[in-house]
Amino acid sequence: MNTPYDINALREDFPILSRQVYDRPLVYLDNAATTQKPRCVVDAISREYYSVNANVHRGIHYLSQEATRLHEEARETMRSFLNAASTAEIVFTRGTTESINLLATSYGETFLKEGDEVIVSESEHHSNIVPWQLLRDRKGIVLKVIPITDAGELDFDAFEKLFSDRTRLVSLAHVSNVLGTVNPIRRIADMVHAHGAHLMVDAAQSVPHRPVDVAALDCDFLAFSGHKVYGPTGIGVLYGREALLEKMVPYQGGGEMISRVSFAHTTYERLPYKFEAGTPDYVGTHALAVALDYVNGIGMQNIQKHEQMLTAYALEKLSAVPGITIYGHAAEREGVVAFNIEGIHHMDMGTLLDRLGIAIRTGHHCAQPLMQHFGVEGMMRASFALYNTTEEIDALAAGLNRLRQMF
Numbered sequence: 405m406n407t408p409y410d411i412n413a414l415r416e417d418f419p420i421l422s423r424q425v426y427d428r429p430l431v432y433l434d435n436a437a438t439t440q441k442p443r444c445v446v447d448a449i450s451r452e453y454y455s456v457n458a459n460v461h462r463g464i465h466y467l468s469q470e471a472t473r474l475h476e477e478a479r480e481t482m483r484s485f486l487n488a489a490s491t492a493e494i495v496f497t498r499g500t501t502e503s504i505n506l507l508a509t510s511y512g513e514t515f516l517k518e519g520d521e522v523i524v525s526e527s528e529h530h531s532n533i534v535p536w537q538l539l540r541d542r543k544g545i546v547l548k549v550i551p552i553t554d555a556g557e558l559d560f561d562a563f564e565k566l567f568s569d570r571t572r573l574v575s576l577a578h579v580s581n582v583l584g585t586v587n588p589i590r591r592i593a594d595m596v597h598a599h600g601a602h603l604m605v606d607a608a609q610s611v612p613h614r615p616v617d618v619a620a621l622d623c624d625f626l627a628f629s630g631h632k633v634y635g636p637t638g639i640g641v642l643y644g645r646e647a648l649l650e651k652m653v654p655y656q657g658g659g660e661m662i663s664r665v666s667f668a669h670t671t672y673e674r675l676p677y678k679f680e681a682g683t684p685d686y687v688g689t690h691a692l693a694v695a696l697d698y699v700n701g702i703g704m705q706n707i708q709k710h711e712q713m714l715t716a717y718a719l720e721k722l723s724a725v726p727g728i729t730i731y732g733h734a735a736e737r738e739g740v741v742a743f744n745i746e747g748i749h750h751m752d753m754g755t756l757l758d759r760l761g762i763a764i765r766t767g768h769h770c771a772q773p774l775m776q777h778f779g780v781e782g783m784m785r786a787s788f789a790l791y792n793t794t795e796e797i798d799a800l801a802a803g804l805n806r807l808r809q810m811f
C-alpha cells in the first residue's frame with residue numbers, strides 16, 4: 405500500500421481499531437457516520453476534567469481562566485483550520501445540524517420575507533433540508549431543489565434556471581454523504597454571488613477529508629461536526645462572514661450571549677458570543693482543537709491522498725462483485741461508496757457483514773430524496789478514514805462475495 409504515512413504506527417493511536425467484534429478483528433468502514441478517536445483526543449478530555457474543569461468566561465479564579473484560555477485557543481485553531489478572517493466568525497455549535505438550524509432561524513428571521521427563495525439540492529442530508537422546511541412553514545419562504553444527474557452531480561443547467569430575483573440563499577453539501585460527489589464550491593459561489601445571493605456550505609463530509617479554506621471557497625457560511633473529524637461528539641462549528649453574522653438576530657437566549665439585561669431592554673454580546681447562549685462545551689472545543697492539530701500533524705493533503713487511493717481501490721474491488729450497483733460516479737469524489745447487490749436487501753447484507761466484523765452503514769443515510777432519485781429504499785455504504793487499509797477493503801469485498809453466494 406502506497407501510503408504517505410506509516411499507517412500501522414498511526415493505527416496504534418486508535419485503540420478501538422484493535423478490538424474484536426464477534427471474535428473477529430473489527431473492520432470499521434462507517435466513518436461518514438462518525439470517526440474513531442485518537443488517544444490524544446480522549447486524553448485531552450480526561451486531562452481537562454481531571455485538572456482544569458471550571459466554567460468559562462465567568463470566573464476570575466485560576467481554573468476558570470485556564471479553561472477560558474483553552475476554549476478560546478480552540479477557537480483560534482478552528483479559525484486557522486478554516487482560514488477564516490477572524491475568530492468572531494467561528495461560532496461553536498453542537499454540530500452541523502445545529503449550525504444549519506441556527507442559520508435557518510437567525511438568517512431567516514433577519515433577512516427573509518414571505519416569497520423569498522432558498523435553494524438546496526436533491527442529494528442533501530436531511531439536516532440541510534428540514535431546517536429550511538421548518539422555515540418555510542414559519543415564514544412562507546419558497547424552497548427550490550436542484551436535481552442531480554445519474555452520475556450524482558448537480559445538474560448545472562437546471563440549477564442556473566432556478567435563480568430568480570427572490571433567490572436569497574443557496575445551501576449545499578460540499579461532499580455528498582452518500583455518493584461522495586464533491587461539489588465545485590468556488591464555481592457555485594461565483595454563480596450564487598452573481599445573482600446577489602448568499603452561499604451556505606455543509607462541510608460535514610469535506611472537512612475530514614480535504615483542505616477546506618473558506619476564503620478560497622468564497623462561501624458566506626460553512627458548517628462542520630467535530631465527531632466526523634476525529635473529535636468528540638456534541639461539538640461543531642458554524643463559520644459565517646462577520647458582516648452577515650453582525651446583522652443576524654440571536655438564535656437562542658440565555659447566559660453568555662448578552663451584554664446587558666433589564667426587563668425593559670436587553671442588548672447582546674459581541675460576535676461570536678451572541679450566538680453561543682449557555683455554558684459551551686468547553687471540553688469539547690479543546691478536544692476538537694487537539695483532533696485538528698492531530699490531523700494537521702499528519703497533513704490533510706496526505707490524508708486526502710491516502711483516502712483517494714482507498715476509494716479507487718474500493719471502486720475497483722467492489723465493481724467486480726457480481727450483481728453490484730454502485731451509485732454515483734462523479735468526476736471528483738471523496739471516500740464514500742454506496743451500493744446495492746441485486747436480489748439482496750441492504751439490511752440483510754449489512755447484518756451479515758457485521759457478523760464478519762465488518763461495520764458498514766445501511767439504510768437511507770438521512771437522504772431520502774436521494775434514495776427516491778435512485779428508486780431505492782436504501783443502500784449499503786462504505787466510507788473511509790485516514791486509518792483504513794486496502795486489506796480492510798479486501799475483507800469487505802470478500803465478505804460481499806461470500807454472503808452473495810450464501811443467498
Ligand code: PLP
Binds near residue numbers: 531609
Ligand atoms: N450533513 C452531512 C452531509 C452529513 O453527512 C451529516 C451527518 O452524517 C450531517 C449533515 C449531520 O451531521 P451531525 O449529525 O453531526 O449534525
